[in-house]
Amino acid sequence: MKRTQLALATHGNLSLHKIASNSKDVVREFCPDDLSKELKSLELTDDNLPLQRSLGLYWNMNSDMFTFKISCEEKPLTRRGVLSVINSIYDPLGFASPVIIKGKLLLRQLSSGGTECDVPLGDLEGQKWQLWKESLSGLQDVSIPRQYVPCSLQGNVRNELHIFCDASEKAIAAVAYLRVICEGERHYVGFVIGKTKVAPTHGHTIPRLELCSALLAVEIYQLAKENLDIELQSVKFYSDSRVVLGYITNQTRRFLTYVSNRIEQILRHSTPEQWNYIRTELNPADIGTRGLTADKLQSSVWIRGPTEFLERQSIESDNASNPNTYQPEVNAYLSDVTSMHNSESESRSIACRFQQFSEWSRLVHAFGRLKTRARQQKMKRTEDSLVTFKESENFIISLVQHDVYGEEIHCIRTNKPLPKGSPLQALGPILDEEGILCVGGRLNKLRLDEYEKNPAIIPGSHHIATLLVRHHHQLLKHQGRHLTEGAVRSAGLWITGGKRLVSSVIHHCISCKKLRGKHGIQKMADLPADRLDQVPPFTNVGVDIFGPWQIITRKTRGGSASSKRWGVLFTCLVTRAVHIEIVDSLSSSAFINALRRVTSIRGKVKIFRSDRGTNFIRATDDFRIDTINVEDDTLKTFLYDSETKWILNPPHSSHFGGAWERMIGLVRNILTPCLWNQATKI
Template identity: 30%
Template sequence: MYRQILVARVLWRESPSDPLRVLQLNTVTYGTASAPFRASRCLMKLAEDEAAETPSAARVLQEDFYMDDALSGADTIDDAVDIQQQLQKLRSKEECREKQMSIPEYGANEAIKLLGLLWDPRNDIFFITNPFRQQATNDNVTKRSIFSEISKLFDPIGIIAPVIVTAKLLVQQLWKAKLEWDESVNIECLHQWKELKTELPLLTHINVPRCVTFDNVVSFSLHGFADASSVAYGAYIYLRNEFADGSAKLRLLSSKSKVAPLHELSIPRKELCAALLLTRLLQRVIPALQMEMREIVLWSGSTIVLAWMRKPLDQLQQFVRNRIAEIRKFTAECQWNYIRSQSNPADIVTRGQLPEALSQNYLWWNGPKFLEGPDYPVDEIAHVPDQLLPELTVVVATSTLNIEPLSFLHKHNNFRKLQRIMSYIIRFVDNCRQKNPLDRRKSNHHTVIELRRSTDAIFKILQHIHLSDEIQRVLSNQPCKRIGNLRPVYNEGLLRVGGRLDHSTLPFASKHQIILPDKDPITKAFIRTMHDELPCRPNRTYQCHSAAILANPQLYSLLPNKSDRYYTAYGEPAKITCSSVPTICSNWCRICRSILDKGRSTTSEIN
């Protein structure tokens, strides 16, 4: 083909000092990177320029050329002759100087070789030639000799895909054995090769009808199948001819197979690769057919793959997500169904089959029998629960709680009043949840449990307002920035001080004090309340100072009354001063003065 194209020009000079000369080659040069493009581009340009004068030939040039071979057809002999004459007219154009194409006379009975197949015009069937030489029994079987024979198998549309898979698996084993090219193969590979080589001549017994349609067909549909095994995966497409009485006949169109990679892939992943292979094969078959399809139905033998297709992409891991996205993109209008392995013709591809068995395999050549009926059954896709579905992303639910400060919280300076207001709110919520009116609490007095619940609720609100980032870090096991030295823990909705006291015999509230923000007015109101209720008397001196203890965790051991419940106020050094806690102690005892002068955060006991 390259020797027929008159388009190549070259800039040339003998030395840098010579002027440039423009030379034109008579043909496209073999071996140059642009040669295939130039040859094909010439044909495309010729088709574009002459489309108005020779439309049929232009269509053949654009759609039915493979390298330098034209493979086309027509519904009638007159149309075929017209295409032949138009092609001859195009070939005579000045862009090409190829020899005039000659076509056998009508009714020629000689077999014609077409892309690795032979076409018998009399019976209108394809059959496969025998390109294999008879090897002497004393010849040394090496990797080179096996590869040389296997490379002669050429099956562009996948008619003998199971045989090709068998040969591919043998090639993969030879590569895994890491043999030299002229090194004798091992016993296992030699046995497999002899078995395959003995049956390869039987490929000539396989014949396939060229025409995939029938007379009196009312509609067409495409059915594609995908399956995978531990060693290979494949896809297969049939054309379903549907008749007026509801019956149907299937004809093989194309198949594609791939050997599983050497690195280990799970069976669900291989099944997914098979579904993707079917999708890509379908993208090539539909434009080539140029037929109107009533429906396109795709079948997979994996319930896991079908479950992945129904999942949101953000819930799938990257390997699965990328392939499911491509499958959804190109099969959005197709219907995916489940099929069992015994009825799936693609299962034959995944396991490989020798020529003699393949020639007699009804399922391979005619498709599943249940599709020949008017209303074929469809198995219900089994539901796969998420806990059994692999390749799902681990979703970490981190709730970001944005709490707006309640209006009443900062309207009162008295912490006890805030405590009672919050207690009424919690009681109201509890009463609303009680279906029986007799179980609702209506007393004007607050119990100790209610007051403690209201206090915890106030502290939870404060923590989510000021320490929400620290809470998220603790929940996700990340180091805290502001209160890392306190080793915080999250328990029952409250952020508490951690540390080595966890192994002591102290009460839980004494070992893990609640952490409060130092800058909030409610914290300061709490400190003032604790000092007012715990005056400095001789027998309660240290209880006064428990409300103004330093934020330094090393000073927690100074608290003598460790059986009480303490709250730790968090703040940077020198943030809380004496002026922030006025009239804490009327006598300004030595301990209060020394603690407040250092400007640290506080802990206290409550009822």
């Protein structure tokens, strides 16, 4: 360190100072100006060294331990105060991550309510926060050794890094431990680094969260590898999710983009052989997902490390004859899956693979190419080896029939009666020249094609029956059930339960739903209160203008002068009574005169409803009436003080005025025929 200090001063003109050490001999080698502030005035003969602070961590130089100091400053009982307290705990290595994660989860719960940052917390939330804040005082009793292990990291027999990961609905966590095997078969386990993160509130399943925790474990490994200046003989990862282990060890299946991207990052820095299974109760990362109180942190597995588990794993690894053997739990699980997969593969016929096809033509073409290739390999030449479409169809139908009706086919070939309870009893099945099971009958002497007299039997429960119905339904351009069923019969196919299957296919057909789907019916809202009030007629009125009609106003030398007249309809919103006034223009003054005539005859009106015609809006200003615009969030307070309100509908919303629009339609239907031949006489 002295040489480094001298080199920096000589070649870089830099002063290396604020030096601290728990060794008094090292401190004596430096002048007091180069020491830290706490050591400058210290008498080295004193046995007690001061508490050294660095980047928020406290180092007890007497015991060579890291400790925590919790601020006693009171913060406001708000979201801002909660965030301030959580961020005041500086823990870069993750010693207290299980304690801090509980505060972060509480903060997320407070944030989900949508309250402001400075709004005081409720009684229940405030009580939870106070309990957690008071428990932080237990962190001051936690002491973590500065050294990873009691022995030196150089010259050991073996250095191993073990990373554990886990996830829950609330949080994900990963923690790394260094296992050192010294001379004399002494084993030590030390905490390296740990991290916890709050899980997203929605949109993630548990397997995906477990995958995110595995990615966090790889990120921790990269961080430890860059900063640990030692050679690691072994690096192992542990997860209690068999789904994630299946993702990582998979070599054939393709996953969704979300999964494949994270698997790619994991395998970029690790290999499938490094991943192992661990039971949940033995996983130390499980503590990081559930949280822990500060008074239990010192004695938890999170700090001490899974010493017994790692020692047992080491013994099992040494006793294993095969170095590539999985852990016992994973090995048993994978062997069960492998044996199950092999037994299923042996029992499944090739007909079960038809489930992978969604179109009949693709299935036929695929087997046609496969059969053509096999025939070419067998005949050693390419001529006369092409398989036709019909030949491929017959081959597929034959495979399915042997898979479903194998017992019936055997009985027919051996001239035995069909088994009792067979679904083909009523069809009188026969075998044609190509060995396909067909419907029997009494039409053998009819001059028709064989496929029309004896159609092939297709099991309605098999996947190819759905493909065939879908194929002919698309050929008919999505016609109905009867035409589709007729097309299937005309193709020489007899599908058991065909009517029900055809109806099911058409019911699930997207194109048919678009073409023939029922239109949605809008559910009407409740009637406004002013249409239900028990008040005298024309207390609540709807207003609108209709027309125009051409009338003759005066005779002139050149002919007759005509002009237009409009009708103003006033309808009672409660009784539906109608009052009509005539206006000679659409001006506000003409409408105001009509309005005065109505009020003088019908009495005072409390509420007017209308659309947003310009004459209506001008009339409200001239009459000094309080106008209500329904698209405003709050009611405007006008300077006019009257007892009449005018409610205007939103722009381009004629459906808001259905009460008077319907009445206008009835009035027009009556007036139009009456005035049809009277235009020249009015």
